Amino acid sequence: xxxxxxxxxxxxxxxxxxxxxxxxxxxxxxxxxxxxxxxxxxxxxxxxxxxxxxxxxxxxxxxxxxxxxxxxxxxxxxxxxxxxxxxxxxxxxxxxxxxxxxxxxxxxxxxxxxxxxxxxxxxxxxxxxxxxxxxxxxxxxxxxxxxxxxxxxxxxxxxxxxxxxxxxxxxxxxxxxxxxxxxxxxxxxxxxxxxxxxxxxxxxxxxxxxxxxxxxxxxxxxxxxxxxxxxxxxxxxxxxxxxxxxxxxxxxxxx
Numbered sequence: 001x002x003x004x005x006x007x008x009x010x011x012x013x014x015x016x017x018x019x020x021x022x023x024x025x026x027x028x029x030x031x032x033x034x035x036x037x038x039x040x041x042x043x044x045x046x047x048x049x050x051x052x053x054x055x056x057x058x059x060x061x062x063x064x065x066x067x068x069x070x071x072x073x074x075x076x077x078x079x080x081x082x083x084x085x086x087x088x089x090x091x092x093x094x095x096x097x098x099x100x101x102x103x104x105x106x107x108x109x110x111x112x113x114x115x116x117x118x119x120x121x122x123x124x125x126x127x128x129x130x131x132x133x134x135x136x137x138x139x140x141x142x143x144x145x146x147x148x149x150x151x152x153x154x155x156x157x158x159x160x161x162x163x164x165x166x167x168x169x170x171x172x173x174x175x176x177x178x179x180x181x182x183x184x185x186x187x188x189x190x191x192x193x194x195x196x197x198x199x200x201x202x203x204x205x206x207x208x209x210x211x212x213x214x215x216x217x218x219x220x221x222x223x224x225x226x227x228x229x230x231x232x233x234x235x236x237x238x239x240x241x242x243x244x245x246x247x248x249x250x251x252x253x254x255x
Contacts, residue, residue, distance in 0.1 A: 009178025011236040013186075014044070014152055015171075021076045022049050022062060024083045029060060032077070035152040036061075036098065037173070038115075039210075042182035042202040044175055045115065045149060046098070047077070051086075059094045060086060063112045064180040081110070098149055150210075159214040160187050160200065162221045167192055170215070174199065174236055183241075183253070185215075186230065192221070199230050199244060203253070219248070 014035055022029040034048040049060040068078035090105040092098065100116070107114055158170045168189035173182045184199040200217055207216040228243045230236075238254075245252045 009176050011174050011183055012177050013232070014173040014175050014182070015156065017047075017077075018152075019075070020070075021074075022047065022060075023076050023078050024081055024086065025079075026082050026084075029062075029079060029083065029086060030054065036149045037152060037155060037182065039148050039150045039208065042173075043115075044180040044182070048151075054083070055087060057094050059092045059096075060089075061092065061098065061106060063107075063110070065112055066110065070177065085110075155185075157213065159212075160185070161214055161216045162219055162224060164220050167221050167224055168198075171197060172232075184236070186232070187224075189224075193225060197230050197232060198224055198227050199236070200224075201250070201253070204248075204250065223248070 018032055020032045030049045030051040032047050033050040035044050036046040038045050044064055046061040046063055049062055051060050066079055066081055068080055070077050089109050092102060156170055160167050168187045170185045171188035172186035174184040175182050182202055184201055187198050187200055189196050204217050205215055206218045227247055
């Protein structure tokens with residue numbers, strides 16, 4: 001058995017966060033429409049907020065570092081910004097991609113830390129993607145959409161491939177509300193194991209084909225079939241995580 005250690009925060013469904021209200025210090029900003037995931041580290045980089053009739057035609061990006069303590073019962077994300085600060089931020093039209101240059105401008109405006117560049121980017125990356133991380137960082141500021149940011153809505157539906165064939169599709173992400181990092185993808189296996197969903201950790205991935213909308217994992221179908229069952233209605237707690245990692249014989253991320 002792995003050694004149990006205490007961590008802060010809880011693991012939550014990313015899909016369930018869609019529709020949460022974002023509350024500025026002086027009023028509501030809007031609702032979470034999407035989340036942008038870094039496909040190298042699987043961290044949540046931004047919440048995409050639909051500002052409704054307040055900032056028509058603009059997409060509002062909020063970094064997790066700007067959040068206060070969420071009110072989970074009220075489904076509200078407090079934001080340590082005023083509405084005027086958001087309105088005066090570098091504009092991003094609703095149908096435009098998020099470029100690295102825009103990210104830099106927004107981070108500078110708000111005083112958010114720059115998360116890209118330097119050896120930390122490659123160190124935190126999923127191992128199979130480290131070379132890609134270094135290549136991208138060599139061209140980190142450009143005018144095009146930053147290819148490493150992936151929409152949560154895009155990722156949901158991707159096919160998951162085991163060593164011996166497809167096992168289902170990604171149905172959700174399970175993220176830590178302390179680090180805002182993806183700990184697991186939820187895989188719906190309805191075409192293979194009717195009514196069963198399983199969890200797979202992103203650092204078990206061995207390849208991603210974004211054009212084919214598929215992810216390969218270093219596990220076989222029979223092993224996944226016998227993994228600890230995942231119940232969407234039940235919280236993913238440390239006890240369940242220990243059973244999952246012990247079953248697969250993988251080193252736990254919290255040790």
